[in-house]
Amino acid sequence: MLILWSIIVVVPMLWTLMTSFKTTREIFASPFSLPAEWNFDNYVSAWTEYDIGGMFLNTVLVVGSALIIVMVLGAMCAYVLARFTFPGSKAIYYLMLAGLTFPIFLAIVPLFFILRNMGLLNTLPGLTLTYVAFALPFTVFFLFAFFKGLPDEIQEAAYVDGAGEWRTFFQVMLPMAKPGMASVAIFNFLGLWNQFLLPIALNTDKSKYVLSQGMASFASSAGYAVNFGALFAAVIITITPVLIVYVIFQRQLQGSVSQGTMK
Amino acid sequence: MVVFLGLPLAIFIIFVISPFVQAAYYSLTDWSGFSQTMNFIGVQNYIKLFQDGQFLTAMGNNIFLAIVVPLITLSLALLFATLITVGGPSHGQTRGLQGSSFYRVVSFFPYVIPGIIIGLMWAQIFGPEGLINGFLQMFGLDMFESFPWLGDERTAMAVSVFVIIWGFVGFYMVLFIASIKGIPGEIFEAVRLDGAGRFRTAISITIPLIRDNIQTAYIYVGIMALDAFVYMAALNPNGGPANSTLVMSQYLFEMAFSQGKFGYASSMGVVLAVITLIFAAIVFTVNRLAGGKDDGGRR
Numbered sequence: 001m002l003i004l005w006s007i008i009v010v011v012p013m014l015w016t017l018m019t020s021f022k023t024t025r026e027i028f029a030s031p032f033s034l035p036a037e038w039n040f041d042n043y044v045s046a047w048t049e050y051d052i053g054g055m056f057l058n059t060v061l062v063v064g065s066a067l068i069i070v071m072v073l074g075a076m077c078a079y080v081l082a083r084f085t086f087p088g089s090k091a092i093y094y095l096m097l098a099g100l101t102f103p104i105f106l107a108i109v110p111l112f113f114i115l116r117n118m119g120l121l122n123t124l125p126g127l128t129l130t131y132v133a134f135a136l137p138f139t140v141f142f143l144f145a146f147f148k149g150l151p152d153e154i155q156e157a158a159y160v161d162g163a164g165e166w167r168t169f170f171q172v173m174l175p176m177a178k179p180g181m182a183s184v185a186i187f188n189f190l191g192l193w194n195q196f197l198l199p200i201a202l203n204t205d206k207s208k209y210v211l212s213q214g215m216a217s218f219a220s221s222a223g224y225a226v227n228f229g230a231l232f233a234a235v236i237i238t239i240t241p242v243l244i245v246y247v248i249f250q251r252q253l254q255g256s257v258s259q260g261t262m263k
Numbered sequence: 264m265v266v267f268l269g270l271p272l273a274i275f276i277i278f279v280i281s282p283f284v285q286a287a288y289y290s291l292t293d294w295s296g297f298s299q300t301m302n303f304i305g306v307q308n309y310i311k312l313f314q315d316g317q318f319l320t321a322m323g324n325n326i327f328l329a330i331v332v333p334l335i336t337l338s339l340a341l342l343f344a345t346l347i348t349v350g351g352p353s354h355g356q357t358r359g360l361q362g363s364s365f366y367r368v369v370s371f372f373p374y375v376i377p378g379i380i381i382g383l384m385w386a387q388i389f390g391p392e393g394l395i396n397g398f399l400q401m402f403g404l405d406m407f408e409s410f411p412w413l414g415d416e417r418t419a420m421a422v423s424v425f426v427i428i429w430g431f432v433g434f435y436m437v438l439f440i441a442s443i444k445g446i447p448g449e450i451f452e453a454v455r456l457d458g459a460g461r462f463r464t465a466i467s468i469t470i471p472l473i474r475d476n477i478q479t480a481y482i483y484v485g486i487m488a489l490d491a492f493v494y495m496a497a498l499n500p501n502g503g504p505a506n507s508t509l510v511m512s513q514y515l516f517e518m519a520f521s522q523g524k525f526g527y528a529s530s531m532g533v534v535l536a537v538i539t540l541i542f543a544a545i546v547f548t549v550n551r552l553a554g555g556k557d558d559g560g561r562r
Contacts, residue, residue, distance in 0.1 A: 002346055002366045005339075008429070009372055015394050016384050031397030073271035080268040092272065099279045103490060103539055105512050106532035107282035109289065109519050113296075114282060133278030136271060169267070194377040196493040197512075201520065212379045212493075219383050220500050228387070235384055239376050246375045250368055253375075 013239075020232035027228050042233035050227075052234050054207070055214040062124055062210060063192045066131035071185055073132065074139030075177065079169060081140065082147035083155065093144075099137040108201050115202055122205040130198050135188050142187075146180035147173070186253055193242065211238050290530035296523045308530035318531065321502075321509045322538075325489050328424070328510070329542055333484040336428050337435060337477060343370065344439035345465050349451055367440065370433035378430060382497020385426045389413055416504040423508050427494050431487070435480050442473040478550045485542050489535065492516070511535050 019027055020042055021035040047053045081093055111130065112121070120126025150173065158168040174181075199213045209217070215238060219231060246253060290308055294301040312318055347363040373381060388394045391409035399407040412422045446469070454464050470477070492512040495502075502509030511531060519528035 002343060002363075002370075005343065005432070006366055006369045009369055009433070012384060012388050012394065013372070015388065019387075028392050031392060031394045032401075073274070076267040077271040092268070095280065096275070098283075099275060101539070101543070102283055102536050103486070103512075103532070105490065105492070105515055106286045106529075106536045107279065108516075109296075109525050109529050109532065110282035110285035111278065112519075114277065129274065130278055133274050136275050137279070140271075165267075190375060194379075194493075196377070196379050196496070201516070212377050215377075215379050215383060216496060216500075219386070219497070231383070232387070235380055238380055242375050242377075243372070246372070247368070250371065253371075 016232055016235055020229065020236045022229055022232075024228050027232075042227075042229035043237065045227065046230040046234040046237060050214075050218055050230060050234065051209075052211070052214070052237055055209045055211045056237070058124060058208055059193065059210040059212075062128050062131065063189065066128045066135065066192055067185065067188055069128070070132045070135045070139055070188060071181060074136055074184070075143055075174060075181065076169065077136070078140045078143035079147050079173060082144045083173075096137045096140050099134075100141065104134060104197055108197065112201060122203055122208060124203075124208055127199060127203050127208075127210070130202060131192050131195065134198070135192060138191075139184050139188060142184045143177065143180055146177050150176055182252065186249070190242075286529045286532050289526050290533045292526045294526040296519070296525035301526075304526075308527050309534075311527070312530055312534065317506060317509065318511070318514055320506045321511045321514045322534075324420070324507070324509060325491070325511050325535075325538070327420070328427075328488040328491055329485045331424055332427055332431075332488040333481050335424070336431050336484050337480055339428070339432050340435035340439055340480075341465075341470070341477075343432070343436045344443055345461075345469060347436075348440055348443045349461070349464065349469070367437065370436050372433065373430045374434040376430070378493035379497050381426060381430045382494045385422075385429070386413060386498050389422050413499055414504055416507045419499060419503040419507045423491075423494060423498050423503075426498060427488065427491065430494070431484060435484070438476065438480060439473065442476040443469060446472050474550065474553075478546060481546050482543050485546065486539055489539055489542065 015031070018034065019031075021038050021040075022042075023035075026033065026035055081089055115121040115126050115130070118126070120129065154172060154176070155168060158172045163172065194212065195210075196212045196216070199210045200216070203210070203213070215234060218234060291303060291305060292301045293304050293307075343366070347367060376384075389412035390396075391411050391414075393412075395412065396407045396410055399410075412418045450468060450472075451464065454468055459467070490512055491510045495508055495510050495513055499508045502513060512535065515528050515531040515535070518524045518531065
């Protein structure tokens with residue numbers, strides 16, 4: 001069973017890899033034949049002609065900055081909610097819970113106009129900000145449990161030693177939450193890298209495309225006029241970095257899966 | 264402290280909560296998005312929605328997905344997780360099959376691949392000149408010479424279900440492995456001494472003990488299946504042959520951004536949200552009912 005499943009997982013990927021070296025004519029000739037020559041033409045044309053390079057850069061920019069912002073804001077928010085009780089703190093917590101359960105689809109139409117009114121439609125900062133907003137509830141929930149578990153004494157000791165609230169948080173509490181932060185960061189990274197709906201609705205300027213939407217438009221742009229070799233090459237370009245990161249960090253990642261959902 | 268909480272909260276309210284509230288209001292208007300006029304028309308959008316054949320088809324497809332996808336995904340994930348953790352030789356210490364860590368790593372691969380890429384990759388594999396047809400021809404099945412799996416009403420949905428499951432099994436497998444490992448090993452030893460086989464162990468020990476994890480997973484997969492946008496958009500952007508793979512999210516998107524019927528689209532969003540909540544409630548209830556019975560049996 002497991003062997004069969006591994007084959008079902010691996011073979012399509014290997015096939016995609018092999019096909020990415022073929023010319024379009026070879027692709028249509030036979031699905032199994034090896035490419036006549038192993039050249040990187042498809043990769044070159046995907047990267048330059050179809051601007052995979054530019055989209056790659058956009059994706060890295062948006063996902064990178066959204067990830068940093070959401071981790072900092074999420075940690076601050078979770079910290080306050082977990083360690084201080086004040087009127088309305090429960091209400092805020094439940095509001096976040098609501099944000100996690102409702103489908104993004106319900107929000108997408110008004111979101112379009114909110115961004116337009118702010119002049120952020122079709123801009124990378126606009127997209128980043130939306131990413132942050134929608135990754136926030138998950139981040140807060142996960143870290144909430146984490147901050148809740150930290151001992152009170154340390155926070156008190158920091159106050160006694162004269163650290164202000166900012167210093168207590170950034171120099172004492174945040175470093176202690178490191179393992180939790182790492183898990184959430186991995187999840188958020190995958191989630192944001194794979195985000196598809198938000199960019200196609202809110203980011204329709206071709207020069208600002210991120211990879212996921214670029215791939216979709218690439219595949220559907222011209223039906224059979226699609227340069228399939230380049231499409232397969234683009235697929236490989238998109239998944240290789242993630243797979244490499246995965247293979248290196250797979251232990252942490254699988255650890256964080258269990259940690260993240262056992263709560 | 265005010266800054267700590269205020270800034271994230273402001274972003275959250277502006278970009279997440281306020282759109283939800285606005286959508287609920289828009290769904291009661293005839294707004295087209297770019298026009299100045301926005302008339303309050305009450306529940307007319309909803310009435311229209313339930314007379315709209317295309318929407319009902321999409322809703323049916325979604326409900327089908329929400330039933331079938333979690334069932335198959337989680338059964339496979341449980342099976343694989345069981346094999347990897349306790350499926351090993353039936354003598355000696357309880358452990359998994361040989362090479363189980365390799366399977367674990369490989370099975371998780373699809374989860375790190377973006378959904379859109381999964382869709383595009385499989386769209387080619389199931390394409391007329393794709394890998395699947397090549398394979399079938401190798402076995403002499405020539406009628407599959409250029410069979411359009413995704414272009415045929417009879418197979419499009421099944422293929423889509425397969426692709427979604429392919430993308431998700433690994434993640435839940437890893438999740439279940441973690442929860443099975445949380446069960447004390449002595450329990451498995453004890454059952455084995457009592458003479459229970461592997462299947463019996465899985466049914467009467469493993470599943471009841473990790474029932475809450477299964478419930479959470481069921482809700483996650485179900486919500487994902489109710490969305491399914493990214494996979495369907497990659498496999499069949501226009502809803503497939505005779506709308507056989509059209510899902511609500513695709514229809515909503517088209518109404519909103521291609522046809523400018525924003526009020527109407529918002530009412531679909533509300534329906535989708537309501538169905539999601541109902542789905543979660545059903546899973547909770549079923550689990551509680553099943554759980555109650557089980558507890559009684561164990562005593």
